[in-house]
Amino acid sequence: MSKxxxxxxxxxxxxxxxxxxxxxxxxxxxxxxxxxxxxxxINQWRAKLLESAADVFGSEQAPAEPAVDVTVLHAKIGELTLANDFLSGALGKAGLLPSAKR
Known part of the structure:
Protein backbone atom coordinates (compact mmCIF):
# COMPACT_ATOMS: atom_id res chain seq x y z
CA MET A 1 0.00 0.00 0.00
CA SER A 2 1.64 3.23 -1.09
CA LYS A 3 1.10 6.53 0.65
CA ILE A 42 -14.08 19.48 5.30
CA ASN A 43 -15.39 20.00 8.85
CA GLN A 44 -12.31 22.07 9.76
CA TRP A 45 -12.64 24.25 6.65
CA ARG A 46 -16.38 24.70 7.25
CA ALA A 47 -15.80 25.74 10.87
CA LYS A 48 -13.09 28.19 9.84
CA LEU A 49 -15.37 29.68 7.19
CA LEU A 50 -18.22 30.16 9.64
CA GLU A 51 -15.86 31.54 12.28
CA SER A 52 -14.39 34.19 9.99
CA ALA A 53 -17.54 35.03 8.03
CA ALA A 54 -18.18 38.14 10.15
CA ASP A 55 -14.81 39.55 9.10
CA VAL A 56 -16.02 39.75 5.51
CA PHE A 57 -18.52 42.42 6.44
CA GLY A 58 -16.03 44.38 8.54
CA SER A 59 -17.76 44.09 11.89
CA GLU A 60 -14.48 44.49 13.75
CA GLN A 61 -11.47 45.86 11.99
CA ALA A 62 -8.07 45.23 13.48
CA PRO A 63 -6.02 48.35 14.14
CA ALA A 64 -3.53 49.06 11.39
CA GLU A 65 0.11 48.34 12.11
CA PRO A 66 2.16 51.51 12.52
CA ALA A 67 4.40 52.19 9.55
CA VAL A 68 8.04 51.29 10.15
CA ASP A 69 10.50 54.08 9.45
CA VAL A 70 13.22 52.36 7.45
CA THR A 71 15.64 55.30 7.67
CA VAL A 72 15.71 55.05 11.46
CA LEU A 73 16.40 51.32 11.24
CA HIS A 74 19.21 51.85 8.73
CA ALA A 75 20.76 54.48 11.02
CA LYS A 76 20.63 52.07 13.96
CA ILE A 77 22.26 49.34 11.86
CA GLY A 78 25.02 51.76 10.95
CA GLU A 79 25.62 52.68 14.59
CA LEU A 80 25.79 49.04 15.66
CA THR A 81 28.14 48.16 12.80
CA LEU A 82 30.44 51.01 13.77
CA ALA A 83 30.44 49.89 17.41
CA ASN A 84 31.20 46.28 16.41
CA ASP A 85 34.07 47.36 14.18
CA PHE A 86 35.52 49.59 16.90
CA LEU A 87 35.26 46.93 19.59
CA SER A 88 36.70 44.18 17.41
CA GLY A 89 39.67 46.45 16.58
CA ALA A 90 40.21 47.35 20.23
CA LEU A 91 39.97 43.75 21.38
CA GLY A 92 42.27 42.66 18.57
CA LYS A 93 44.93 45.16 19.65
CA ALA A 94 44.57 44.06 23.25
CA GLY A 95 45.00 40.43 22.21
CA LEU A 96 41.65 39.35 23.62
CA LEU A 97 40.21 38.04 20.34
CA PRO A 98 40.84 34.45 19.22
CA SER A 99 43.31 34.16 16.35
CA ALA A 100 40.53 33.23 13.91
CA LYS A 101 38.79 36.60 14.38
CA ARG A 102 41.85 38.79 13.69
Missing amino acids: RPRRNHSPAFKAKVALAAVKGEKTLAELAQQFDVHPNL
Missing part, protein backbone atom coordinates in the same frame (compact mmCIF):
# COMPACT_ATOMS: atom_id res chain seq x y z
CA ARG A 4 -0.26 9.47 -1.25
CA PRO A 5 2.03 12.52 -1.13
CA ARG A 6 0.95 15.43 1.03
CA ARG A 7 -1.21 17.89 -0.90
CA ASN A 8 -1.52 21.63 -0.44
CA HIS A 9 -4.96 22.89 -1.33
CA SER A 10 -5.45 26.42 -2.60
CA PRO A 11 -7.59 28.86 -0.60
CA ALA A 12 -10.08 28.95 -3.48
CA PHE A 13 -10.50 25.16 -3.35
CA LYS A 14 -10.94 25.24 0.43
CA ALA A 15 -13.60 27.95 0.12
CA LYS A 16 -15.42 25.99 -2.58
CA VAL A 17 -15.50 22.83 -0.45
CA ALA A 18 -16.46 24.71 2.73
CA LEU A 19 -19.30 26.52 0.96
CA ALA A 20 -20.58 23.22 -0.38
CA ALA A 21 -20.54 21.87 3.19
CA VAL A 22 -22.38 24.94 4.52
CA LYS A 23 -25.09 24.56 1.87
CA GLY A 24 -25.89 21.11 3.26
CA GLU A 25 -27.15 19.66 -0.02
CA LYS A 26 -24.82 16.67 0.29
CA THR A 27 -23.47 14.70 3.23
CA LEU A 28 -19.88 14.99 4.37
CA ALA A 29 -19.14 11.55 2.97
CA GLU A 30 -20.49 12.54 -0.44
CA LEU A 31 -18.50 15.77 -0.42
CA ALA A 32 -15.37 13.93 0.66
CA GLN A 33 -15.72 11.54 -2.22
CA GLN A 34 -16.55 14.30 -4.69
CA PHE A 35 -13.59 16.53 -3.75
CA ASP A 36 -11.23 13.69 -2.77
CA VAL A 37 -10.50 15.02 0.75
CA HIS A 38 -11.09 13.62 4.22
CA PRO A 39 -14.42 14.48 5.92
CA ASN A 40 -12.58 15.84 8.98
CA LEU A 41 -10.77 18.30 6.73
